[in-house]
Amino acid sequence: xxxxxxxxxxxxxxxxxxxxxxxxxxxxxxxxxxxxxxxxxxxxxxxxxxxxxxxxxxxxxxxxxxxxxxxxxxxxxxxxxxxxxxxxxxxxxxxxxxxxxxxxxxxxxxxxxxx
Amino acid sequence: xxxxxxxxxxxxxxxxxxxxxxxxxxxxxxxxxxxxxxxxxxxxxxxxxxxxxxxxxxxxxxxxxxxxxxxxxxxxxxxxxxxxxxxxxxxxxxxxxxxxxxxxxxxxxxxxxx
Numbered sequence: 258x259x260x261x262x263x264x265x266x267x268x269x270x271x272x273x274x275x276x277x278x279x280x281x282x283x284x285x286x287x288x289x290x291x292x293x294x295x296x297x298x299x300x301x302x303x304x305x306x307x308x309x310x311x312x313x314x315x316x317x318x319x320x321x322x323x324x325x326x327x328x329x330x331x332x333x334x335x336x337x338x339x340x341x342x343x344x345x346x347x348x349x350x351x352x353x354x355x356x357x358x359x360x361x362x363x364x365x366x367x368x369x370x371x372x
Numbered sequence: 373x374x375x376x377x378x379x380x381x382x383x384x385x386x387x388x389x390x391x392x393x394x395x396x397x398x399x400x401x402x403x404x405x406x407x408x409x410x411x412x413x414x415x416x417x418x419x420x421x422x423x424x425x426x427x428x429x430x431x432x433x434x435x436x437x438x439x440x441x442x443x444x445x446x447x448x449x450x451x452x453x454x455x456x457x458x459x460x461x462x463x464x465x466x467x468x469x470x471x472x473x474x475x476x477x478x479x480x481x482x483x484x485x486x
Contacts, residue, residue: 290473302463302477309473348415358403358467359428360475362415 259284261349261363269369270339277324278334278366280349286310288354291332293323296346296365305347308332309354336368344370374398378464378478385485390452393481395464396445405475406439406449407463415463421447454485 260283270276282291293305308316308323316323324333332351336343349363377396385391397404405420419429424441432439436455441447451458461482467475 292474294477300461300482301479302465304474304476307473354473357428358422358469358475359405359417359420360465361417364414 259286259289259351259361261351261361263349263363263366265366267367267369269371272341272370272372273338275335275337276339276368278336278347278368280332280334280363282330282332282349282351284351286353289351290354291323291325292350292360293321293334294348294350296348298345306334339370341370341372344368376464376466376476376478378481380481381479382482383484385454385483387455387485388453390450391454391483393449393462393483395447395449395478397447397464397466398476399445400471401466401468403467403475404441404447405465406447407465409461409463409480418449456485459483459485
């Protein structure tokens, strides 16, 4: 079974600072994918970034990067130069690459950016 | 592309009534997922389909819940009879391995059972 743990229920950060959201995972699969989604107060789920377990380099998408440490089973999201619009819930998720395509989500971290 | 389309966006119903939630996945996607989000339990996968066939319905809470996908462009999630504890946001998502690893979510249906 797969499990995602996000230990930070809430985080408060000053605008323009970098922020790291923690995510650890547990799986017996050799091949898997890790995802981050953003859920603003309006409620939609927005895909941010993906990392495959065999990718040697950390994924980056604009101001988002994924700090992937396979041995530690961690997949932290780093947001550089935070903006007020980054205030939202952030969910880490994972799924197998082969076979079942279902995403398993963590409990989420509520990020608040202060001006 | 219009994205995943869910209807209705909001639904308020009385306990015991039948509720039907609808989803139109992104064209060409062959996976469709139904998730439920509550404060207590977070995001839970209820059921998912591949090429219109249910693959895993182990997350469906009980027999009151049923889901169908009669064709590649439409799916329903039905609750009969509804109970107050079914109040939640229900998301539909779709994906295709050929088009990328991520699943795309609809706007969700906020269900309130009174």
